[in-house]
Amino acid sequence: MKVSIIIPVYNVENYLVRCLDSVTAQTCQDIECILVDDCGNDHSVQIAEDYIQAYQGPIVFKFLHHTKNRGLAAARNTGIDAATGDYLFFLDSDDTIVDDCIESLLALFGKYPDIDFAQGNILAEDGTISSYGFQREMPEYTADTAVIYRIMLSEITTVAWNRLIRRDFVLTHKLYFPEGYFTEDMYWGYFIAKHVKAVSFTHKGLYTYYINEGSMMTSPKKSTRMKWFTSRLWTSGVYLADIRKGNANKYQRQYLAVNLLSCLVELANIMSVAQWLRFWSRVCRMSLSIIHKTTWHRLLLFICLMPPVCFLASKDKIRWRIQQRIIPFV
DSSP states (O other): OOEEEEEEESSOTTTHHHHHHHHHTOSOOOEEEEEEEOOOSSSHHHHHHHHHHHOOSSOEEEEEEOSSOOOHHHHHHHHHHHOOSSEEEEOOTTOEEOTTHHHHHHHHHHHOTTOSEEEEEEEOTTSSBOTTSOOSOOOSOBOOHHHHHHIIIIISOOOSSSEEEEHHHHHHTTOOOOTTOSOHHHHHHHHHHHHOOOEEEEEEEEEEOOOOTTOTTTOOOHHHHHHHHHHHHHHHHHHHHHHHTSOOOHHHHHHHHHHHHHHHHHHHHHOOHHHHHHHHHHHHHHHHHHOSSOOHHHHHHHHHTSTTHHHHHTSHHHHHHHHHHTGGGO
């Protein structure tokens, strides 16, 4: 079965060869590797072209080019449209995969033919299981909808990478990434969970996640924090609109609650009264819409999002306590 590995390329000249080396080292050989140039300003494109030209092996490379910078989500969407494989695998260009990553995930599809995706564990740079990896025992197979929601929306890191997923599943449910936002992975994970019927997990570390300086996750720039805030606020509205349609479960409500709580971290860095007012206005409207039954935990969450408590709730230690002691009961 053919696998399409999709790699967005944007200002990764220091890491790209390392990433591509991990692709060409795969023990599975029926792979097409789709690189999507998102118009950076370093030498990444030339490095990729030189690498492809020098490569001699079974993997088929495709190098697609945007005419202007459109962001990670758009690059992944371009890759989805160009893919011809039976399965899709998203790989960030500053990360790597272990040699038998694709083979191990395909083996799970062979063992459980009805699954929609298979996912491995995440490694840190030193080869140990990352803090972003599975922190508790995961089922090798489950078709229990409640279990799938619980795992995907509350127990694992919401990322698009490190997951082998059926291409026809993605296309059937139109599971593209929202362009123009930093929260594309969280958005994608929410709607993947809505449609998945069966999944498989392996505790074997298959994907090495590197934390690099200057990434969107680590940038201290006020403009970056502002983009994170507006992205989280936008996705909160999307989740709420979906929840309003009915038949929402507690994990979807918790996912929305965590997303709103995370806005406080960005607001604390932005330090804009106007943006705080924008947040409080939106939260008040959302709370009235989602809380069809008032409980102490829902009331406590609402209080934590309002001044003056919200200024304390933006602190990591207090925020984690809210996530552990209040949000599970929202």
